[in-house]
Amino acid sequence: MEMEKTDPALNVTAEGAEVLAAEATGEAEASGKKPALTPEQKKIRWKAFYNKYKAWLYLLPAIIILLVFTVWPIFNTIRLSFLIDYNYQKQIGGKVFEVGFSNYANVIQYTPFLKSLGTTMLLTVITVPISTLLALLIAVALNSIKFFQRIFQTIFFLPYVTNAIAIGMVFMAMFTQIGTPPYVQSYGIINTIIKAFGGKPINWVNQNSNYWANIAVVCIYIIWNALPFKILVLLGGLQSVNKQYYDAAKVDGASRWRTFWHITVPLLSPMIAYVVITGFIGGFKEYSSIVGIFGDKMGPYSADWQLMTIVGYIYRNIEGSNTNQGRASAAALILFAIIFVVTMINLYVSKKKVHY
Amino acid sequence: MKVVLQNLTKIFPSRDKKDKSGEVIAVNDFNLEIPDGKLIGLLGPSGCGKSTTLFMISGLEEPTGGKIFFGDDDVTKLAPENRGIGLVFQNYALYPHMTVQQNILFPLQNLKGENRLSKEEMLKRANEVARLVQIDEYMNRKPSELSGGQQQRVAIARALVKMPRVLLLDEPLSNLDARLRLQTREEIRRIQRNTGITTIFVTHDQEEAMSISDFIVVMKLGVIMQTGKPQWVYDDPANLFVAKFLGTPPINVFTGHVENEKLYIGEEEVLDVKGAADQEVYVGIRPEGFILKQTGKLTCGISGIDVMGRDISIVGTNGSAMTPAIRAIISADELKNAQGTVAKFDLKPHKVFLFNKESEERVWFGSQIEAHAEMVEQMKAEGQYYTTHTGPLPREQDDKPKEDKPVEEKKGFIAKVKAFFSRKKDAQDAQPSEAAEPSEESQETKSEE
Secondary structure (H helix, E strand, C coil), X not given: CHHHHHCCCHHHHHHHHHHHHHHHHHHHHCCXXXXXXXHHHHHHHHHHHHHHHHHHHHHHHXXXXXXXXXXXXXXXXXXXXXXXXXXXXXXXCCCCCCECCHHHHHHHHCHHHHHHHHHHHHHHHXXXXXXXXXXXXXXXXXXXXXXXXXXXXXXXXXXXXXXXXXXXXXXXXXXXEECCCCCCCEECHHHHHHHHCCCCCCCCCCCCCCHHHHHHHHHHHHHHHHHHHHHHHHHHHHHCCCHHHHHHHHHCCCXXXXXXXXXXXXXXXXXXXXXXXXXXXXXXXXXXXXHHHHCCCCCCCCCCXXXXXXXXXXXXXXXXXXXXXXXXXXXXXXXXXXXXXXXXXXXXXXXXXXXC | CCEEEXXXXXXXXXXXXXXXXXXXXXXXXXXXEECCCCEEEEECCCCCCHHHHHHHHHCCCCCCEEEEEEXXXXXXXXXXXXXXXXXXXXXXXXXXXXXXXXXXXXXXXXXXXXXXXXXXXXXXXXXXXXXXXXXXXXXXXXXXXXXXXXXXXXXXXXXXXXXXCEEEEECCCCCCCHHHHHHHHXXXXXXXXXXXXXXXXXXXXXXXXXXHCCEEEEXXXXXXXXXXXXXXXXXXXXXXXXXXXXXXXXXXXXXXXXECCEEEEXXXXXXXXXXXXXXXXXXXXXXXXEEECCCCXXXXXXXXXXXXXXXXXXXXXXXXXXXXXXXXXECCHHXXXXXXXXXXXXXXXXXXXXXXXXXXXXXXXCHHHHHHHHHHHHHHHCCXXXXXXXXXCCCCHHHCCCCCCECCCCCCHHHHHHHHHHHHHCCCCCCCCXXXXXXXXXXXXXXXX
């Protein structure tokens, strides 16, 4: 360990080594019998030991936690995904399991899983570009106002600190209608507004509601919920852009629009890339928003699992009586593979488009 | 294009809206006429408002008062892009994500309507400018892949590509190393000569300004101290500030007095000064104004002899000098006279400048009077009119007596509570305020570029 060199206790280490060496020769003379150490020697020995390993000592708590809660689960997930009929064999007392790809085959051939994959991708592909673009516009607008900037910043940041389930319930209430058509007793605020403008109320989230209506609500929720973080990152980026580039652009006669596209966006591109990549990763892990709006059956009443996502499928396979941890593990690894590939594509694209 | 600045004033408001004393006058009633096709250096110590002046000409900074004319057009209210200027920033502000070519093309691509060029024409123009500043080999590089000097030239190319009426350079050489600085300033001179564009540049380095300008403007605290041809300003400074600011090594300043047309430094009578009235004066002597002689009239102690290349200078001391060390540049032949610990000098009359002690303005004497008049005549004849500051000279803000604001001692919460109750008990025991706040008003920082 390099840091020992600058350590003031280096002398102690050297001394300790001497003592150890002396002991070694003494040991040989005493023909195998260990001489008793004086407290002084013990102290020096301990110091030498401590100095050698203290870095590991400080790292130990974190390492243990990581091993137990991250490394082991990852290995176990991989293991489980390859064990055939793990849960059934376990129930009947099996100890040795067959290894194979049947979990993957089952998952991939299972229609609801494919549908959940489609839903997840759809949500991601719709929400990430829209929320990024909106966040960029809002960040630029926020950056250009002087008064109330802090207040608006706080307002835009509020969704970030609010509980996802609570927001989901509020969204549910906003889009709901009580009673079934044509006997609807009352509408949520969105339908009330639509009606006020002379439109026809839409069954957004209730019984017999359309898949696409559901998707629309979830998308609005996700975009709204994703904005604060993105605005924060982009605003931070904007504020660190040297003001002189804008002065230069002004002298060069660039219009506002050209300044935005040719100066602001390229200079912000590292932040934009970061926001997009994390957005994709977050999008593929979508779960809580749908549970927040539609409850843990992930669908409107009478159409359970209509909006199941990949993470939803994984949860479904490990909770309740009908568990199948093998399939859940396989699905988790498939999700990992998808996220990995998409992130690689993102990085590849950003290498060409991002100016660091 | 002739550039005229008329009563140009810039006041930065104080941060505290009620307290007007915090406002900073960066540029104060600035009048200047810059002739067409010349290279002008705005020169002054940092915080003198030279960059502010430049940015007002560029349109990035809005003047508080006064007018700016390009030729006969009043451009005071015009946006920067409509003024027809090229601006080179101190740190170049090249767009880091664009190649050299894209950087140079950017101003052209922004043109709209009938001014818009075809793509081929844009490229042709960019290539021409790149060749002019000699960066055409690096067209596909990013700014981060260029050296400082190359970046500088790209910045100039970008400023020139729109064929501006006026080219503005903000401290163009400050980010370059010494050798490159010499090279680049010649480059700037060459480019300016080739294009014939009226060029204004800002610098705090007097050597830089003197070496390439047709015309320099020396500023202090937002006020013009003197304008003119660099050599003339050097040879004939109008006040102590200009004399001190120009020249390396700097001018040696002594206190002295004039009595019966004789100049005394300390007790020694050193020079005949015909035409100068009796008064207390500052005596400025350029380092090259000394002649080492055994019969010399000014006696100085020798504390060292510096040999720097071809220059040999004597570092000495004198009781009347304003600085602890005075410096005299002498020739090698004279050096043999510098034996022992005392040096005696005669003075060259045209290198000795007298300044009234009160006003710090120049007191001409002897042949200087005719030389000065001749110089002014000649400058006016050449269209390079001569200006000096008139009226009271601007003083540093520090000279003002400061108000000592009583500030209450800092206390913890409990102490505050105790103080509150004790005050209620005996109101007559009013607490005297202890420490006055050390008010460090940094007037300089705001008006700086």
